[in-house]
Amino acid sequence: MSDARAYRMLYCWPLWARRAQRPPAGDWTTWLLMGGRGSGKTRAGAEWVRRLARKGISPIALVGETMSEAVDIMVRGDSGILSVHPEEERPVLHGTRRLSWPNGVEATILTASDPERFRGPQFAAAWCDEIGKWPHAEEAWDMLQFGLRLGNRPRQLATTTPRATGLIRRLVADRHTQVVRMTTQENFRHLAPTFFDAVVARYQGTVLGRQELDGELIEDRPDALWHRAMFRPAEGQAEGRIVVAVDPPVTGTARSDACGIIVAGRQGEGALVLEDATLKGIKPDVWARRAIAAYRAHEADCIVVEVNQGGDLVRQVLAQVDPAVPIRTVRASRGKWVRAEPAAALYARGLVSHVPGLSALEDELCAFGPDGKADGHSPDRVDALVWALTELVLNEQRPRVRGL
Structure with a gap:
């Protein structure tokens, strides 16, 4: 040439x-x-x-x-x-x-x-x-x-x-x-x-990375509890208890809500979100195995599972996979928005950080509105996250009555 x-x-x-x-x-x-x-x-x-x-x-x-x-x-x-x-x-x-x-x-x-x-x-x-x-x-x-x-x-x-x-x-x-x-x-x-x-x-997989590297246009919902500026990148590791929180669906068909599975650990006064293992359209034994796999992978202290919809059946499904896993059941007595407000306040105070790769969770948090929905869908990741933060941080912040 x-x-x-x-x-x-x-x-x-x-x-x-x-x-x-x-x-x-x-x-x-x-x-x-x-x-x-x-x-x-x-x-x-x-x-x-x-x-x-x-x-x-x-x-x-x-x-x-x-x-x-x-x-x-x-x-x-x-x-x-x-x-x-x-x-x-x-x-x-x-x-x-x-x-x-x-x-x-x-x-x-x-x-x-x-x-x-x-x-x-x-x-x-x-x-x-x-x-x-x-x-x-x-x-x-x-x-x-x-x-x-x-x-x-x-x-x-x-x-x-x-x-x-x-x-x-x-x-x-x-x-x-x-x-x-x-x-x-x-x-x-x-x-x-x-x-x-x-x-x-x-920065790959973080909100900043999605914008500055992947060229995504990332928007916030004006009436949402969470905004993207609240998501802090992880620094260090979990220093205390680690829990796997599960928000199970009512049914196990392809059209069912997702099974929210979030892993988080205590870090200082707040928490570090370690994994989003959420699954959709699967049978109960599948999400149970997924939750227990996350429990083992992160050497967690327990699985926190909401039982409003399944009651004792939810505990039984997990026990069938591994009866030795510690399970803490929780029951929602208030609406999703009200329950989520204290968790969002932790973010606003800079007490919660995220590992990379949680974009689906972050999208759902920013789409979660006063109607208790995220873009018209059940906010299963949000529910699981709220239970994890409640167990790790919020329960310890509640005032206690001490006998004299």
């Missing part, structure tokens, strides 16, 4: 791009590209701008959170606009506010922190970076829309690590938006191995 051909191939983006990094098909106005850290969002944005410039689409708006980020990341960065162009196509940066291409295409650099600067200019396309961090997001976005009025089909690309901001929620719901998601893992060939060892391994 000649040097000239190798040079052309180096800058031939279709040869290297993943499908998610290419403009989506369809009649869209906004391409919302949400991805984890290092997933290739900036490269996709820079290459899209290069594609526009080659087609003569001009002028283009380049909008960053701040002017320095727009210039240092979107334009001059390792994956920025200047780096993706071969020398003969490369634009020239004039000061800090304007780019010009050899074919006459121009781009204006703007900052979302100053929405008033959007008044006046007009554009045929726009690339907006990290809109989830914009300080005046909706105001800046709205001002940009008024200026996006040139050419046959004005379009815009918004690249961002997802955050549940008003603007991102609005764009996701907009029928003119094409939403594309990317994960950090998809771009592993271009990232340092130490990054995966030090960062990905630590």
